[in-house]
Amino acid sequence: MTKALSINSIDAAVDHVLDTIPGDIVLGIPLGVGKPNPFVNALYQRIKANPARKLRIVTALSLERPVGHSDLESHFLAPLVERVFGNYPDLDYVKDSRAKALPANIEVREFFMKTGDYLGNAAAQLGYISTNYTFVARDMALQGMNVIAQAVAAREVEGKLMLSLSSNPDVTFEVVEKMRAVGQKLMAIGVINREMPYMPNGAEVPPDFFDVVVTDPAATHAVFAPPNAKVTPADYAIGLHASSLVVDGGTLQIGIGSLGDAIGQALIVRDRHGPEYQRVLESLCPDGIADRSLGRFNEGLYGCSEMFVNAFLRLIDAGIIRREVYADEALQTLCNTGVVRDGAVTPEVLTALLEARRIRAPLRVKDVVFLKRFGIFKSGVEMKGDQLSVEGAHCSNDLRDAASFDVVCRSMLGSHLQGGVYMTGGFFLGPRDFYEHLRSMAPHDLSRIDMTRIDFINQLYGDDSLKRAQRVKARFINTTMKVTLLGAAASDALESGQVVSGVGGQYNFVAMAHALPDARLLMMLRATHDNKDGLKSSIVWNYGHVTIPRHLRDIVITEYGVADLRGQSDGEVVKRLIAIADSRFQDDLVREAQAHGKLEADYELPERYRNNLPQALEATLHPWAEAGLLPDFPFGTDLTEDELRMVRAMKKVKHASEHPAELLTMAVKSLWEGKEAPPAYLERLGLADAHSFKDLLIRRLFAGNL
Numbered sequence: 001m002t003k004a005l006s007i008n009s010i011d012a013a014v015d016h017v018l019d020t021i022p023g024d025i026v027l028g029i030p031l032g033v034g035k036p037n038p039f040v041n042a043l044y045q046r047i048k049a050n051p052a053r054k055l056r057i058v059t060a061l062s063l064e065r066p067v068g069h070s071d072l073e074s075h076f077l078a079p080l081v082e083r084v085f086g087n088y089p090d091l092d093y094v095k096d097s098r099a100k101a102l103p104a105n106i107e108v109r110e111f112f113m114k115t116g117d118y119l120g121n122a123a124a125q126l127g128y129i130s131t132n133y134t135f136v137a138r139d140m141a142l143q144g145m146n147v148i149a150q151a152v153a154a155r156e157v158e159g160k161l162m163l164s165l166s167s168n169p170d171v172t173f174e175v176v177e178k179m180r181a182v183g184q185k186l187m188a189i190g191v192i193n194r195e196m197p198y199m200p201n202g203a204e205v206p207p208d209f210f211d212v213v214v215t216d217p218a219a220t221h222a223v224f225a226p227p228n229a230k231v232t233p234a235d236y237a238i239g240l241h242a243s244s245l246v247v248d249g250g251t252l253q254i255g256i257g258s259l260g261d262a263i264g265q266a267l268i269v270r271d272r273h274g275p276e277y278q279r280v281l282e283s284l285c286p287d288g289i290a291d292r293s294l295g296r297f298n299e300g301l302y303g304c305s306e307m308f309v310n311a312f313l314r315l316i317d318a319g320i321i322r323r324e325v326y327a328d329e330a331l332q333t334l335c336n337t338g339v340v341r342d343g344a345v346t347p348e349v350l351t352a353l354l355e356a357r358r359i360r361a362p363l364r365v366k367d368v369v370f371l372k373r374f375g376i377f378k379s380g381v382e383m384k385g386d387q388l389s390v391e392g393a394h395c396s397n398d399l400r401d402a403a404s405f406d407v408v409c410r411s412m413l414g415s416h417l418q419g420g421v422y423m424t425g426g427f428f429l430g431p432r433d434f435y436e437h438l439r440s441m442a443p444h445d446l447s448r449i450d451m452t453r454i455d456f457i458n459q460l461y462g463d464d465s466l467k468r469a470q471r472v473k474a475r476f477i478n479t480t481m482k483v484t485l486l487g488a489a490a491s492d493a494l495e496s497g498q499v500v501s502g503v504g505g506q507y508n509f510v511a512m513a514h515a516l517p518d519a520r521l522l523m524m525l526r527a528t529h530d531n532k533d534g535l536k537s538s539i540v541w542n543y544g545h546v547t548i549p550r551h552l553r554d555i556v557i558t559e560y561g562v563a564d565l566r567g568q569s570d571g572e573v574v575k576r577l578i579a580i581a582d583s584r585f586q587d588d589l590v591r592e593a594q595a596h597g598k599l600e601a602d603y604e605l606p607e608r609y610r611n612n613l614p615q616a617l618e619a620t621l622h623p624w625a626e627a628g629l630l631p632d633f634p635f636g637t638d639l640t641e642d643e644l645r646m647v648r649a650m651k652k653v654k655h656a657s658e659h660p661a662e663l664l665t666m667a668v669k670s671l672w673e674g675k676e677a678p679p680a681y682l683e684r685l686g687l688a689d690a691h692s693f694k695d696l697l698i699r700r701l702f703a704g705n706l
Helices: 010-020 037-048 071-085 092-098 122-127 133-142 172-181 233-243 258-272 274-284 310-317 329-336 347-355 365-373 402-412 432-440 464-470 506-515 570-579 583-595 614-626 641-657 660-673 679-684 693-704
Strands: 005-007 025-028 055-059 106-110 147-157 160-164 187-192 212-214 251-253 302-309 382-384 387-390 393-396 423-429 449-451 474-479 482-484 520-524 528-531 534-537 555-558 561-564
Touching: 005 010, 010 037, 010 187, 010 212, 025 037, 037 055, 037 092, 037 106, 037 147, 037 187, 071 641, 071 679, 092 106, 106 122, 133 172, 147 172, 233 258, 233 274, 233 520, 233 555, 233 614, 258 274, 258 310, 274 614, 302 310, 310 423, 310 432, 329 347, 329 464, 347 402, 387 402, 393 402, 474 506, 506 520, 534 583, 561 570, 570 583, 641 660, 641 679, 641 693, 660 693
Parallel strands: 005 212, 025 055, 025 147, 055 106, 147 187, 187 212, 251 302, 251 474, 302 423, 423 449, 474 520, 520 555
Antiparallel strands: 147 160, 382 387, 387 393, 528 534, 555 561
16 A cells, blocks of 8 residues: 555645546545535536546435525525534535536436435436445446545544544445455545544544545535434324334444434433333323333443434433444353343453353463453553563463463453444434534543444344344334335335435345344334325335335334234235324225235224324324423424424425415415514515515415414
8 A cells, every 4th residue: 555645735636636547537425424525526617617528426415505495495594504504515516416407528326315306307317326335335336436535534643644434434445445456446535624523443544545635624614414303293103113112232223314313212211211101102002012112221222323323322322322342253242141241351251251262271362462452351461472461460371270360360350341332333414513522522432433334234244143243132223205005115216216315225224134033124104295296195005116025024113003014914914004004094095905805805994093193193292292201302403493483384384385275274364364473584584575465475374374
């Protein structure tokens, strides 16, 4: 490995790329916040201005500061975006792609798109790469990638510069490793962003990992930080159901957004407010809670998730994510079987390692290295020849000798295992305080978070025995858009083939849930979805596109309950899914299944499942929201009280605008009541001097819904 070229100018780095690679540039950049936006923009603009050169960008989850889709939204968002997103620079290719204005010599290929943002965008839909997350490194190489660029964190250690891949070691390590191994030319560029949290462990690299390190201060900017979304009653009901299936001492994977926050808060309520948690679950479960997990987390959980989200950080703070795992199968097995309790190092641990033949007697050099690495031996223990020594104590390295074993146990054993990790992630994304928390976290606590490769997190292949030992009692919690009555799930695209987001790692987690003996997949979805086409059931008889086929069905959760589908017949699967569907659609689903021979002709849905309605759910959860256990924003919000009030009113108006009858009723009521909004609100929304009929009507509608 040659020494990295340090370049202190973004423009100079672009010059270097264009001078070194004479032909087409195929640029790979990480998904999410790991993109070096200023460098990417400079390269993009340079090639955009030169039709003789071509650029292909291969990436995923290209983020953009929120933009309004109406004058009202734009006026509202302007000061909020300035406050929350600061100097985060949008990606120029995203702007052009959204405007359907990508130049002819530039194309963008994404394997995961920001949810729903590119429906109807021909270039984005044509450029989408459908692939599992674990295949991304392979597929990037297949695109002919010759440059990979990433935003990195930096720190000085004893006068030496050290870098961290921070949020995104997910695919970079594998890409660089595989392409260099086969001699495929690849220029790796690390662009220092001083705002990126410096993550240790697997994310840390020396500068020479890269061919070029860009040190330009202009590359430092705010990390993309979406505010927390409101957690609705439906979200909480789903989160409460899911939380009751998480097993103490197990492994947890969850995703981003309000459902992730709902699960996190529900787990905290379960741990801290046991009696109240039990009562709220009883009110939600028509079949009772005999099969649910209700107790505190006495052993704690291990987080292992491709996405390390804010909910995980809150669970770490709450002491729920605390089950440490170790990068050694034999040692991990001792933890699983209770030989190691609470990480304490005892003579029994040493004996068990000897019996398991993980270490030998007499001890070898590599045995001593292993014992010191994990804190079983004190760091000062040395072995010279056949003698062990530390702090004046000496003995033979043959632990079969009783006297030597006694000296080792009295003088050389550590007190607590070292090197444990309680959170393993591939990339992160969260609000502003999430990043600030990571930046200010004590080194001892930060060392227990390991950002690492996606091929380690998302599959069992490679180190499979270690992964199986670590990922006991795993609960892989994912979201989907639709579930068919036979148990297939559509999560990434519409029936038409239009891509909503992407497969990501969902299939990988589904496969692991079936491969691990005590694991389960929890597939979550809201029972209905409402848009300009009207209210529709998310549980349907059939759908023209599926992400997860029916033979991989497991547990499905809506706000109305849990359907355990594993090992069940088609007829039973249909009954269980109808039982958790919205009651306004249940009769149609029954008739559809009967018409296709998947439900008995005389089947009648039990009465206890007939009240699956939003109003009933809200009434059930309202007392717990009032008691403060289920707040709208359990982990805080970047919005002020005034902004929250304005958002609620604007959402009501927007919803009505998609439903003409509702809009007419709202308009008549608002005009009749003649309410006025506070002047500061009207000024914020550009409605203070409204004159046109449209603006005056919007002003009345907004005021009427405050």
